[in-house]
Amino acid sequence: MGWRTLVLLAVTLGAAGALAAAAWWAAGGGAAIGTGIRTGGGGESESAPPLPAQRPRVAAMSPGVAATLRDLGAAGLIVGRHGYDAWSDPALPVVGDQAGINAEALLRAAPTHVYVEFGGADQARRLLGPALSGAGAGAGRVTVRDLRLLTLDQIRGSVTTLAQDLSIGADRAAALLAAWDRALEPxxxxxxxxxxxxxxxxxxxxxxxxxxxxxxxxxxxxxxxxxxxxxxxxxxxxxxxxxxxxxxxxxxxxxxxxxxxxxxxxxxxxxxxxxxxxxxxxxxxxxxxxxxxxxxxxxxxxxxxxxxxxxxxxxxxxxxxxxxxxxxxxxxxxxxxxxxxxxxxxxxxxxxxxxxxxxxxx
Incomplete structure (x- = not known):
């Protein structure tokens, strides 16, 4: 079994407690980058005050999410990558993987959006929340979303979720979805x-x-x-x-x-x-x-x-x-x-x- 297969299994199946380092680091008094957290699971949107008018900065702690962002023409929005992501720009800092999160690197990247693929919004809220919403935060908000990418329908749905979250042009997302649907015609x-x-x-x-x-x-x-x-x-x-x-x-x-x-x-x-x-x-x-x-x-x-x-x-x-x-x-x-x-x-x-x-x- 090759290393790419191990990457796929690790990224797709996840592990409980994978991001515990983030909570630990934040508890030690690390600086935060937002006054609040907006979380969502499975690609479902939740109501929250609008993000400030700024260019999105994405921590893509999922090689699959990063791959979709590239196909949406949004690779330039990624400011942090998964440790096993050998497909994105290697100059991007590694902010975490299934073994844990480098909270200092994550905070230094100052993301406006964090995407994980570890199996539940509650886990993302519990483990990422303390690291991203501590005292002394600035004016921005951070969207934390835990995407499930185990089925074709879930992967297709992530296109719409990412496009809406990051204000990517509707025509670009529509073209990608149309290509997806045509590729799967019997x-x-x-x-x-x-x-x-x-x-x-x-x-x-x-x-x-x-x-x-x-x-x-x-x-x-x-x-x-x-x-x-x-x-x-x-x-x-x-x-x-x-x-x-x-x-x-x-x-x-x-x-x-x-x-x-x-x-x-x-x-x-x-x-x-x-x-x-x-x-x-x-x-x-x-x-x-x-x-x-x-x-x-x-x-x-x-x-x-x-x-x-x-x-x-x-x-x-x-x-x-x-x-x-x-x-x-x-x-x-x-x-x-x-x-x-x-x-x-x-x-x-x-x-x-x-x-x-x-x-x-x-």
Whole structure:
């Protein structure tokens, strides 16, 4: 299991008490940056006095949130990142991760908005509140929001939440949501049946599946593909015998390459900054019906008979339709495991690959 997988599991599943350091630091008399806290959970808005008219400053303590902000063209608003976020600008200070929060770094970043992904607004209120609303605060307010990003609907909803919180143009958010919806339109039934049941793996030694309830399997199902694994958890460790019993018609390896550092760059008006095009320009394929028909789009490829064993290891010796018919797909988009709008590109990659799937006997 690679480090990106560990990042995904840590970020998505969270841990109770992950931000206890913030409360401790604040109790010791740390300076605060706001006169009040506005909290929300699950993307739901709560009434509160309006934020002062200033450019938002975002502490994105979730790589998935940071990914969506980049696709909204708002990377330039991020002033603090998660410790495992290798996709944002590396010059940004690390303000926390699942093991704890660097409260001093967080306060130094002076965010107007703090986004966490640890599993409940109450936890955010209890642990972040003392650090952000102590005595001697200035005139500003801080929005603290705990986003749940475990399902496709929750991830889609975060686009609207972020756009509204940060006053990002409605047209930009609408374009991203439209690209999201188009990317998840189902394929014709006969095309989906042609690839058989689909087994999604993010690791092969041991076989580590993205199973029921994972947003990756939800993507496959939205496209009309039948999952090979219908029992178990979102992240299920299998063995060779289990894969043999499943008899998958297609194996999809979701194994991200090294993060593209250029993706996270961009100040105001720049490629990733507010007012810049962000990733919307890169979603033109989604808006024009996806990338099907291209020979080999960046981010995916059907593995050759020589490549497949190198990726699959001992699984390559199994007598299952996916291997016998040469249907082993690699998707290596750098943000393919993050719970953000980069999943648009993953859905496009999966759709394009299905349209060009190897036929039996070829």
């Amino acid at each position: 394929e014709p039934a006969d095309r989906a049946r042609a690839v058989g049941t689909v087994l999604l793996l993010h690791g092969t030694d041991p076989p580590a599946a993205l199973g029921p309830g994972s947003f990756h399997q939800q993507i496959a199902q939205r496209l009309g593909l039948a999952p090979a694994l219908v029992e178990g958890d979102a992240y299920t460790v299998l063995d060779s015998e289990a894969v043999l019993r499943l008899q998958p018609g297609t194996i999809v390896l979701i194994q991200p390459r090294e993060p593209d550092a250029a993706r996270g760059s961009g100040g105001p008006g720049g490629p990733g900054g507010p007012g810049g095009p962000g990733a919307l320009a890169g979603l033109a394929q989604s808006e024009s019906g996806g990338s099907g028909g291209a020979a080999a789009e960046p981010g995916w490829r059907w593995l050759s008979a020589r490549e497949a064993p190198q990726r699959l290891g001992t699984l390559a010796r199994l007598r299952v339709p996916a291997i016998e018919h040469g249907r082993v797909l690699l998707i290596d988009l750098d943000d393919g495991l993050l719970p953000g709008t980069g999943l648009i590109r993953l859905a496009d990659a999966l759709r394009a690959a299905v349209r060009l799937a190897p036929e039996p006997g070829r």
